[in-house]
Amino acid sequence: MTKDECKQVVLDIIADIAPDEDLSNVKPEVRLRDQLQLDSMDFLDIVMELRKRHSIEVPEADYQHLASLDSCAEYLTPKFIAIAAKG
């Protein structure tokens, strides 16, 4: 799993959670909240979809790492790699 693939995973989840958002121009370095209308309920769903689809656990203390696509990739890519290694 590359960082770009990881960003795509997160974008795919957001596309399902918030189909009314335009995701064609999401800037990876900018906080998701600042460019999309996502509230705490939506972020909870990102976390839960990561668990459901990819068995990735994000403890509440780590939610801050999901702020932007770049920070998501930094934080989640090693988790994806670890899970792939186990599988």
Place this chain on the structure above:
Amino acid sequence: MNSCSHYDVAIIGAGMSGLAAGIRLAHFGKKVCIFERHNATGGLNSFYSISGRKFDVGLHALTNFVRPGVKGTPLTKLLRQLRIDRAEFALCEQKQSRVAFGPNGETSLRFTNDFAVFENEVATQFPKEIDGFRTLVAAIKTYDDVSLDVAPISARAVVRTHIKDALLEDMLFCPVMYYGSAQEHDMEFGQFVIMFKALFLEGFARPFDGVRVILRVLLDKYRQAGGERRMKCGVQKIISREGRATALLLDSGEEITATHVISSIGAPETERLIGLAPQAAPLETGRLSFVETISILKCQPAAIGWGSDTIVFFNDSARFDYACPSASLDTRSGVICLPNNFDFGPDRQLSEGVFRVTCLACYDQWAPLAEESYQAQKTHCFAEVQRSARRFLPSISDSILAEATITTDMFTPRTITKFTGHIGGAIYGAPIKHRQGRTPLENVYLCGTDQGFLGIIGAMLSGISMANFHILQKN
């Protein structure tokens, strides 16, 4: 399929809130079962058939309507959380509604899904109050109405700091109270805010086929997510030990177990299932109940001059008195709904006309009547309700209405209790709400009307919030 008797979550009641909670939990892999005493879903918001004709109950209009692109409102949150595409509801907007006060509706404030219309009506008819009205609206817009822990304050007191004219004050309270208040005379400000936004700042819409479209979408989502449902299967007792529910005793005598229980049936009703602790005072039950008359017309209401209004909230008296009447019925105020007057598009109309009127009623007056007196009372009250409501619509002769009417029906406080299980026909549940949904048992949570998000969108959001807060966020 239903053979296994342990669930991660058991939900009591297949109304809007229970279904919404069920969808969330099943979607995220919980083993969920909804137990419903009746054979129909929807609870308070449902439909029934008599001789092949479908009657909607509960829902006049879906409140909280916003157009596509408007985000961050309850409707948008709900669609996202339940993964519903808004096209599935295919909502059609209201034409216009009114608040009509005075013996014949002399003061009338029109409103539509464009808030500027309402603001302009207030400015025109209450010029001295418009500045106060605007500061009130600003306060409403900034109020955190979905917080799960707020101190209750009186809505009447807050509104009076902005609005001095009692007539305008009552005209603002009438729709808001009729569409959701479980409290007499006054309401909690947070609840007022939720309803004011839902009715005035957002708006009214409905699917062409009414409430059954919404229920069908919810049921489909629930089924697709893998949720189970047991109909005609009520829960008669929540069995507990050391502060936790350990099992549910079903009406059939069967016992099932669940890690969590979500009850949508109301706070006092849930308390009855749990059983009261020794010396504990029972929760207060609600007193507000309604009758509703339904007339099916062979023509569109527009053909008899009633084509403008979607909903009319009316009151004929000097003050608006939202309280349980001492008599069977209080026809001084009420709500008229003409579901044909949603904008279904140029080539589409409901096949028959529908004229519905809701008025306040007293459960205790209706409950003890023997069948014959009950039917007689219904006939008598039907006429009273219609007579009162027609004062607020364009005048037509008795014979025109009689000629247009194909059939009629009526629900009473007794009907509400029969189909919702709410004690005392309390349509909006108990006056005290439980925002966090807690009960005396640590793994039993409330959702729905007694959790305190109002309206049908509120009901669904309540199910979602409680499922998130108590179960999905915890692990």
